[in-house]
Amino acid sequence: MDYLKNIALLHSDYDMFRKKHFSNQCINLLKKVYTKSEVLLTHSATGALEMVASLIDIKPQDEIIMPSFTFVSTANAFVNKGATPVFVDVKNNTLNIDEMLIEQAITEKTKAIIAMHYAGHPCNMEAIKSLCEKYDLYLIEDAAMGYGMYYDSKPLGSIGDFGVVSFDITKHITAIQGGMLLVNNPTFIERAEQIYHIGTNRKQFDLGKVDHYEWVDQGSKYQMNELNAAILQQELTNDKVIISHRIKLSKLYHDLLNDLEARKICTMIGKELLDNNIHEFYLIVKNKEVRDKLMQFLSNKKIEAHFHYQPLHLAPMGRKVGRYLGGNNTEEVAQRIIRLPLNNLTTESEVAEVSKQIIAFYEQWQS
Numbered sequence: 001m002d003y004l005k006n007i008a009l010l011h012s013d014y015d016m017f018r019k020k021h022f023s024n025q026c027i028n029l030l031k032k033v034y035t036k037s038e039v040l041l042t043h044s045a046t047g048a049l050e051m052v053a054s055l056i057d058i059k060p061q062d063e064i065i066m067p068s069f070t071f072v073s074t075a076n077a078f079v080n081k082g083a084t085p086v087f088v089d090v091k092n093n094t095l096n097i098d099e100m101l102i103e104q105a106i107t108e109k110t111k112a113i114i115a116m117h118y119a120g121h122p123c124n125m126e127a128i129k130s131l132c133e134k135y136d137l138y139l140i141e142d143a144a145m146g147y148g149m150y151y152d153s154k155p156l157g158s159i160g161d162f163g164v165v166s167f168d169i170t171k172h173i174t175a176i177q178g179g180m181l182l183v184n185n186p187t188f189i190e191r192a193e194q195i196y197h198i199g200t201n202r203k204q205f206d207l208g209k210v211d212h213y214e215w216v217d218q219g220s221k222y223q224m225n226e227l228n229a230a231i232l233q234q235e236l237t238n239d240k241v242i243i244s245h246r247i248k249l250s251k252l253y254h255d256l257l258n259d260l261e262a263r264k265i266c267t268m269i270g271k272e273l274l275d276n277n278i279h280e281f282y283l284i285v286k287n288k289e290v291r292d293k294l295m296q297f298l299s300n301k302k303i304e305a306h307f308h309y310q311p312l313h314l315a316p317m318g319r320k321v322g323r324y325l326g327g328n329n330t331e332e333v334a335q336r337i338i339r340l341p342l343n344n345l346t347t348e349s350e351v352a353e354v355s356k357q358i359i360a361f362y363e364q365w366q367s
């Protein structure tokens with residue numbers, strides 16, 4: 001991938017920068033995937049979520065339903081405007097919000113449900129969508145990890161009223177830092193453009209519809225930096241190669257570690273998810289003690305493995321501003337998950353080595 005060529009081009013041609021050459025190229029590529037959405041490239045998925053909170057006019061009395069097993073941005077975008085996050089437990093197969101618990105969490109103050117697709121695996125959108133229709137709620141997809149993944153042939157992020165995707169360095173398709181807002185409900189498109197352009201009607205001006213642009217709404221500078229777009233353009237152009245490489249590695253992990261699961265030593269990301277598993281490969285080990293020991297063991301071998309989100313309802317801010325509904329799956333998963341090395345440059349022999357070391361750990365642990 002020729003990131004440097006793009007950056008050099010940008011550096012040498014001010015007009016290219018001014019006309020947002022790479023942002024426009026990215027949007028053209030993204031429009032081929034998200035054919036029915038308005039695509040706005042943002043500086044982050046966090047920024048895109050903040051735009052959604054402005055678009056649906058979040059007020060202090062509002063409640064927003066979301067999983068507790070998610071990143072702080074999912075909640076913060078709405079808490080920043082005074083809303084109450086209502087955290088719901090996750091299912092232990094996909095680690096997605098448990099749709100069977102959502103109805104109990106709905107009150108007359110509920111304004112939206114956030115379907116966060118963990119590791120890019122789709123939530124039960126049929127069930128969540130029908131709850132949104134029944135109670136007249138907005139459906140927001142946090143597809144931060146979901147680029148390249150689909151539900152019922154629809155790309156994640158394109159199903160709800162709004163979707164957000166992250167192109168952060170931690171994601172499989174990256175701008176180093178970046179994100180995108182998908183506006184799927186057409187009634188919000190014009191306002192989304194205003195909020196995106198620092199609360200001005202700049203878009204109308206660019207289209208030649210007004211002779212100057214002015215301040216018409218709240219907003220901020222949510223746009224993606226052109227330098228990040230220059231990198232993202234390369235990643236989007238090569239997305240199929242990146243995605244198939246990661247699916248292949250994730251299947252390899254599954255094959256190599258299968259025996260541990262068969263012996264009930266640990267579980268892995270479900271086999272049924274593997275054909276479309278791009279973002280991460282994880283194990284669920286027996287308990288936190290084993291998880292921490294395994295991470296340390298791997299770290300001693302210079303292998304970086306990570307845990308993931310800490311339950312938001314147990315965090316100091318979560319306790320202060322939110323409430324929780326459900327059992328203890330969120331806590332269990334947070335303590336037992338371990339994510340194995342999987343990035344665009346990871347090789348098959350590295351996956352084999354990591355798997356060998358994990359098997360060696362369990363041999364020592366059990367002897």
Ligand SMILES: Cc1ncc(COP(=O)(O)O)c(C=O)c1O
Pocket residue numbers: 043044045046047070071073074116142144145165166167168170178179
């Ligand atoms: C579920 C989820 N939502 C939102 C975000 C925020 O993404 P960004 O870093 O692009 O702001 C993340 C980041 O990892 C995330 O995991």
